Amino acid sequence: MSHYWRLDDGRQTLVLATKDELLPQVVYWGKPLPKSDPSTNLAEAHQKDFTGGMLDKNPNLSLCPEANQTFPGQPGLRCRDTKGSPIHPKFQFLSATENTNDLILTYQDKRLGITYQAHFMLSPQTGIITTWASLSSTRPIWLQWLAAPVFPAPQYSSDMLDVSGRWLGEFQINRVPWSAGMHLRESRTGRSGHEHFPGLIIPEYGASNMEGQAYGFHYGWSGGHKMIAEELPDGRRQIQFGNATDSELEPGLQFETAKLYIVFSDQGLNGCAVAFQRHLRDRIIIFPKASVPRPVHYNCWEAIYFNHDISVLKQIATKAKSLGAERFVLDDGWFGKRDNDTTSLGDWQIDVRKYPTGLGPIVDHVKALNMQFGLWIEPEMVSPDSELYNTHPDWVLGPKDQLLGRQQMALNLSLQEVSDYLFMCIAALLNDYDITYIKWDHNRVLPISDVSQTRKVYELLARVRTKFPHVEIETCASGGGRIDFGILNYTQRVWLSDSNDAVERSKIQHNAALFLPSAVTGSHVGPRQCHTTGRIFDMKYRAWIAAQRHMGFEMDPREITDLDAQILLDVTQWYKDNRNWLMKADILRLDSSDPSVIAEMQLAQDGSRFVIFKNQIETSAQINPRPLRLAQLDPEASYLIRLINRDQIHNLSRGNPVLKNQKLQMSGTWLMAHGINLPYALPSSIWVVEGHKL
Numbered sequence: 001m002s003h004y005w006r007l008d009d010g011r012q013t014l015v016l017a018t019k020d021e022l023l024p025q026v027v028y029w030g031k032p033l034p035k036s037d038p039s040t041n042l043a044e045a046h047q048k049d050f051t052g053g054m055l056d057k058n059p060n061l062s063l064c065p066e067a068n069q070t071f072p073g074q075p076g077l078r079c080r081d082t083k084g085s086p087i088h089p090k091f092q093f094l095s096a097t098e099n100t101n102d103l104i105l106t107y108q109d110k111r112l113g114i115t116y117q118a119h120f121m122l123s124p125q126t127g128i129i130t131t132w133a134s135l136s137s138t139r140p141i142w143l144q145w146l147a148a149p150v151f152p153a154p155q156y157s158s159d160m161l162d163v164s165g166r167w168l169g170e171f172q173i174n175r176v177p178w179s180a181g182m183h184l185r186e187s188r189t190g191r192s193g194h195e196h197f198p199g200l201i202i203p204e205y206g207a208s209n210m211e212g213q214a215y216g217f218h219y220g221w222s223g224g225h226k227m228i229a230e231e232l233p234d235g236r237r238q239i240q241f242g243n244a245t246d247s248e249l250e251p252g253l254q255f256e257t258a259k260l261y262i263v264f265s266d267q268g269l270n271g272c273a274v275a276f277q278r279h280l281r282d283r284i285i286i287f288p289k290a291s292v293p294r295p296v297h298y299n300c301w302e303a304i305y306f307n308h309d310i311s312v313l314k315q316i317a318t319k320a321k322s323l324g325a326e327r328f329v330l331d332d333g334w335f336g337k338r339d340n341d342t343t344s345l346g347d348w349q350i351d352v353r354k355y356p357t358g359l360g361p362i363v364d365h366v367k368a369l370n371m372q373f374g375l376w377i378e379p380e381m382v383s384p385d386s387e388l389y390n391t392h393p394d395w396v397l398g399p400k401d402q403l404l405g406r407q408q409m410a411l412n413l414s415l416q417e418v419s420d421y422l423f424m425c426i427a428a429l430l431n432d433y434d435i436t437y438i439k440w441d442h443n444r445v446l447p448i449s450d451v452s453q454t455r456k457v458y459e460l461l462a463r464v465r466t467k468f469p470h471v472e473i474e475t476c477a478s479g480g481g482r483i484d485f486g487i488l489n490y491t492q493r494v495w496l497s498d499s500n501d502a503v504e505r506s507k508i509q510h511n512a513a514l515f516l517p518s519a520v521t522g523s524h525v526g527p528r529q530c531h532t533t534g535r536i537f538d539m540k541y542r543a544w545i546a547a548q549r550h551m552g553f554e555m556d557p558r559e560i561t562d563l564d565a566q567i568l569l570d571v572t573q574w575y576k577d578n579r580n581w582l583m584k585a586d587i588l589r590l591d592s593s594d595p596s597v598i599a600e601m602q603l604a605q606d607g608s609r610f611v612i613f614k615n616q617i618e619t620s621a622q623i624n625p626r627p628l629r630l631a632q633l634d635p636e637a638s639y640l641i642r643l644i645n646r647d648q649i650h651n652l653s654r655g656n657p658v659l660k661n662q663k664l665q666m667s668g669t670w671l672m673a674h675g676i677n678l679p680y681a682l683p684s685s686i687w688v689v690e691g692h693k694l
């Protein structure tokens with residue numbers, strides 16, 4: 001018997017079909033189809049020819065491609081029995097549960113006692129389809145690999161865009177050409193990782209940020225994942241995402257992949273980006289009080305590192321407050337004997353040498369300034385030089401003789417006593433002090449790839465969130481080493497990078513916007529001379545880069561000049577005046593005709609207003625600035641636009657582009673087709689243009 005299932009949300013149609021009782025395949029995913037296209041025809045019309053040298057039928061590129069169907073590529077499932085022999089289930093249809101936007105398909109191999117389920121949830125508000133696979137067995141099996149439901153990749157595409165990175169250089173976008181065989185990305189280090197952010201965008205021919213068709217994928221798992229983008233010998237292409245191979249360390253009866261978030265866009269990469277941004281912010285993250293504006297942060301890491309001194313910290317807090325900070329975060333160095341990064345992780349007791357009467361004096365000082373107090377912790381780790389390690393050397397994850405990372409080891413959270421100890425330490429701090437924010441760090445990769453470690457981290461986070469629902473948590477792992485929609489179920493902000501170099505940061509946050517909204521993306525004004533690159537940027541530039549996301553400061557505020565203080569105060573005030581709509585706005589990456597310019601537009605969800613940031617990261621090859629086209633405006637509407645930081649016009653700008661001296665009223669069509677002309681810009685400077693729909 002044939003089976004068909006269809007999901008529609010007005011921006012895309014997804015059709016699954018099978019002509020028999022075997023697992024279905026995606027026979028259509030793309031622009032919304034008219035209802036008049038019957039699913040039977042869609043399935044028939046999807047059939048391809050075959051020729052000599054091939055099988056007498058094209059094996060299905062099903063939701064879980066099966067080895068025993070002579071599938072010519074990577075299978076969606078690899079498992080073994082407890083004696084180590086490979087098992088090759090042949091799944092047959094059992095049932096389907098279908099609602100308007102949800103679908104669960106259940107398939108079974110009765111002989112082997114193995115059941116496979118594919119789940120789909122379409123969110124019409126955001127356009128994201130959430131999908132995952134689960135597997136159950138009547139007898140224990142070893143799971144090596146289970147892909148979330150497998151999707152075909154478009155044929156009208158020459159490249160894919162995946163994401164790599166490193167410490168201080170997260171979210172680097174790579175254009176990888178399709179070619180025969182498999183492009184494999186795997187994070188085997190127990191974190192989503194700086195190196196392998198679990199995301200993929202496949203642009204079709206001619207697609208750019210602003211135009212064309214594209215398909216987006218993001219796997220929401222923090223424990224290491226695998227991605228396969230494979231071109232089969234017959235030319236078809238498949239995309240698989242799942243937990244890292246062999247990261248299930250025990251045989252079991254039940255398994256589940258993490259959630260795979262996918263979307264089709266006919267508005268270029270921005271269509272995918274906006275769907276991911278909205279879905280994360282509005283459907284995944286739980287803010288304790290969603291209506292409260294994102295507070296301006298002050299984080300003391302780059303000001304004092306491990307040198308904690310209460311009187312200095314009080315001065316810093318007072319000064320940060322005067323610059324506009326609303327939340328003060330005490331970073332690493334307050335516990336154990338933590339004078340540097342070789343010691344004390346695990347000893348979550350306050351260092352009485354630095355805080356003789358506890359954290360009370362600094363918390364009280366911060367609260368008296370009417371700021372919130374936040375605290376840094378790194379619960380999953382232990383220093384070999386610590387009381388915890390001396391008492392419980394057996395609490396460590398992985399072999400005793402493992403390589404250290406930042407002189408530390410990870411704790412084995414699968415041991416209940418470890419989780420309980422960590423919860424007790426965190427709860428004691430949150431009970432003893434008025435702490436409303438945690439920066440939760442994770443500064444080394446894991447010695448083994450183990451799904452249960454990640455599940456237990458999620459459980460610990462959930463336990464903290466349940467007991468202290470008013471406390472927000474920032475996910476940090478040496479900057480952006482653990483950013484994904486999995487951990488963001490329990491956290492509210494990402495520390496995107498340890499690079500506060502304004503140029504580097506602007507690149508990182510611009511690329512991260514393919515997946516992350518402003519409201520969760522931390523961005524801080526660092527010291528004048530950047531600590532990680534040694535480069536010097538003026539305050540105007542640093543402040544505007546930070547104001548593009550969830551804004552904060554991280555320099556020593558006592559060192560800045562009165563002039564810089566005034567600049568920072570002004571830009572921070574601009575952030576505060578605008579954050580209510582900005583934190584809910586869509587970030588649109590603008591196609592720039594000049595590689596020296598990174599430009600983005602943040603468009604209010606009701607389309608009534610926007611702001612453009614045209615960031616001159618280096619000197620342009622050509623002498624005159626090229627015009628900048630805007631995106632996703634109402635073509636018929638008129639907009640009034642204004643360059644708001646005209647004080648930065650340099651005397652090398654000798655002409656009179658209209659925005660240099662006055663406001664400009666133009667149609668959406670003109671703004672999108674012609675583009676705006678802005679004055680000549682020095683490298684490391686930024687133009688900020690506001691627009692209102694009339």
Ligand code: DGJ
Nearest residue numbers: 301331332476478479498
């Ligand atoms: C790494 C983080 O990314 C930094 O911001 C800082 O919190 C340090 N850890 C503290 O050790």
